[in-house]
Amino acid sequence: MTIKEIQEDIVDEFSMFEDWEERYQYMIDLGKTLPLIDEQYKTKDNIIKGCQSKVWVHAKMNDEKVVFTADSDAIITKGIIAILIRVFSNQSPKDIIEADTTFIDDIGLKEHLSPTRANGLVSMIKQLKMYAIAYQTQLN
Amino acid sequence: MMKINAPLQTLNVEKIRKDFPILLRKVNGKPLVYFDNAATSQTPQQVIDVIVDYYSNYNANIHRGVHTLSQEATDKYEHARDTIQRHFNAKHKHEIILTSGTTHGINLVASGFSSFLKKGDEVLVSALEHHSNIVPWQMLCERSGATLRVIPMNQEGELILSEYDKLLSDKTKLVFVNHISNALGTINPIEEIIKKAHNVGAAVLVDGAQACPHLKPDVQALDVDFYVTSAHKMCGPTGVGMLYGKEEWLKKLPPYQGGGEMIAEVTFEKTTYADLPHKFEAGTPNICGGIAFGAAVDYMNNIGFDAIAKYEHELLVYATQKLLDIHGLKIYGTAKNKTSVISFNLDGIHPYDIGTILDKMGIAVRTGHHCAQPIMDFYQIPGTVRASFAFYNTKEEIDKLVDGVKKAQRMLT
Numbered sequence: 001m002t003i004k005e006i007q008e009d010i011v012d013e014f015s016m017f018e019d020w021e022e023r024y025q026y027m028i029d030l031g032k033t034l035p036l037i038d039e040q041y042k043t044k045d046n047i048i049k050g051c052q053s054k055v056w057v058h059a060k061m062n063d064e065k066v067v068f069t070a071d072s073d074a075i076i077t078k079g080i081i082a083i084l085i086r087v088f089s090n091q092s093p094k095d096i097i098e099a100d101t102t103f104i105d106d107i108g109l110k111e112h113l114s115p116t117r118a119n120g121l122v123s124m125i126k127q128l129k130m131y132a133i134a135y136q137t138q139l140n
Numbered sequence: 141m142m143k144i145n146a147p148l149q150t151l152n153v154e155k156i157r158k159d160f161p162i163l164l165r166k167v168n169g170k171p172l173v174y175f176d177n178a179a180t181s182q183t184p185q186q187v188i189d190v191i192v193d194y195y196s197n198y199n200a201n202i203h204r205g206v207h208t209l210s211q212e213a214t215d216k217y218e219h220a221r222d223t224i225q226r227h228f229n230a231k232h233k234h235e236i237i238l239t240s241g242t243t244h245g246i247n248l249v250a251s252g253f254s255s256f257l258k259k260g261d262e263v264l265v266s267a268l269e270h271h272s273n274i275v276p277w278q279m280l281c282e283r284s285g286a287t288l289r290v291i292p293m294n295q296e297g298e299l300i301l302s303e304y305d306k307l308l309s310d311k312t313k314l315v316f317v318n319h320i321s322n323a324l325g326t327i328n329p330i331e332e333i334i335k336k337a338h339n340v341g342a343a344v345l346v347d348g349a350q351a352c353p354h355l356k357p358d359v360q361a362l363d364v365d366f367y368v369t370s371a372h373k374m375c376g377p378t379g380v381g382m383l384y385g386k387e388e389w390l391k392k393l394p395p396y397q398g399g400g401e402m403i404a405e406v407t408f409e410k411t412t413y414a415d416l417p418h419k420f421e422a423g424t425p426n427i428c429g430g431i432a433f434g435a436a437v438d439y440m441n442n443i444g445f446d447a448i449a450k451y452e453h454e455l456l457v458y459a460t461q462k463l464l465d466i467h468g469l470k471i472y473g474t475a476k477n478k479t480s481v482i483s484f485n486l487d488g489i490h491p492y493d494i495g496t497i498l499d500k501m502g503i504a505v506r507t508g509h510h511c512a513q514p515i516m517d518f519y520q521i522p523g524t525v526r527a528s529f530a531f532y533n534t535k536e537e538i539d540k541l542v543d544g545v546k547k548a549q550r551m552l553t
Contacts, residue, residue: 020168020500021500021551024496024497024500024551025551028493028551028552052491052492052507052508052523053490053492053522054522073490073522074490074492074493075489075490075493075552076492076493076496076497077490077492077493112496
């Protein structure tokens with residue numbers, strides 16, 4: 001699936017929720033159930049320090065696709081990470097570089113991606129793109 | 141410490157709440173419950189009116205103009221300084237320096253002290269400090285070669301005074317402590333801290349940002365050398381605050397910033413500085429803010445600090461009991477003497493998650509390390525949820541907080 005298609009799927013899924021509680025419960029459950037990163041990658045080098053919550057990101061290249069794993073110490077942040085990983089992981093560097101994240105507004109989670117929120121998510125997206133740029137350079 | 145003038149009154153909270161238009165707001169569809177008062181307090185209509193009046197009727201630059209508006213603005217600004225002087229019981233009006241806030245006041249003193257300190261001298265700060273209270277002293281020590289030493293705290297979040305005694309010596313030149321801790325609410329025994337520092341000839345700067353919304357410090361009774369605070373913590377606007385300094389200290393300290401207002405005479409060879417307080421008030425000040433600061437002080441005095449302290453203590457006791465009933469909830473900062481601030485965590489849940497769910501329910505709390513990372517390191521936690529209460533809060537609002545925390549716990553575990 002392309003990034004765009006995955007984003008549309010997510011927007012569809014979220015449209016079924018009737019209120020914020022259902023939306024947040026879904027994200028919390030995502031955060032609880034998914035193993036997002038191998039413990040060995042939760043290193044200092046992979047940490048993105050937000051004022052509020054910490055985020056770890058690891059990337060590797062597999063068959064010209066970038067595979068991301070990530071984690072957070074806060075569960076709602078982790079739920080959002082799960083959504084972002086679903087969108088960005090296993091895609092080509094070029095598609096990752098060109099992708100936008102406006103779908104986050106459509107699913108009612110805009111406030112979590114505010115640069116002033118300091119939960120590490122904005123820096124995380126930047127970091128995903130940086131990895132993609134680095135891998136794109138390698139491919140060229 | 142507290143100046144008790146007014147007869148004991150009880151608060152008419154219902155009436156008081158009508159003074160604060162923001163309390164009618166809805167957040168995420170729910171009536172706002174504002175429990176982030178330790179970060180900034182809300183502004184009553186009486187203070188908002190003063191701000192509107194200033195810009196509508198007499199906005200002008202002060203001190204130098206000969207025209208009517210300038211004179212009116214100057215009179216009101218200086219009247220605010222009088223109000224603030226009376227409130228803190230400073231001996232002289234010129235001991236009140238209007239600043240941009242607490243951080244500005246601290247930096248002004250730290251910068252001035254760098255010319256007095258030398259290698260081997262020591263500056264003591266408490267373990268309960270806000271970042272803004274640590275960094276300027278680290279910078280000062282780097283510049284001057286002095287050593288920064290820390291007065292440790294115990295598990296309850298109280299300073300260990302026996303350790304303070306051991307740290308004090310003739311090397312100690314300055315002691316820096318907050319009156320009340322922003323992260324834990326501990327009220328520090330500043331009278332004793334000041335007396336002991338003076339015994340070894342050290343000066344004391346007290347950060348009163350968290351204290352001034354709750355009590356009325358008497359700087360002469362405390363015999364404090366410097367006292368700083370911000371208006372926005374006590375119903376005033378942001379961007380304005382006060383530095384009180386004893387006259388002899390303010391005369392000794394060099395000016396902090398150069399500019400207009402702070403000079404007496406300027407030639408290219410030499411400048412002579414203006415008298416106090418203008419020596420420390422370079423440039424056009426926050427005129428409207430200063431005037432509104434005075435109005436905020438008046439507003440709070442009209443309500444009465446004794447009544448405020450009594451009512452807020454009731455809220456603290458009520459909230460503490462209710463929150464401790466929640467299984468797995470731990471309160472950080474359990475000092476015997478504390479103000480209406482509760483820092484807490486739920487077992488196994490990140491404070492950010494709790495704060496996010498509470499916000500969805502219209503409840504504003506602060507989460508994170510509260511700019512006091514060393515305290516969080518002490519307890520080995522990433523941060524806390526902090527609910528801080530003001531005199532316009534109610535027990536019904538605390539019930540909503542308790543319900544919200546329970547809901548967050550259900551959702552997150």
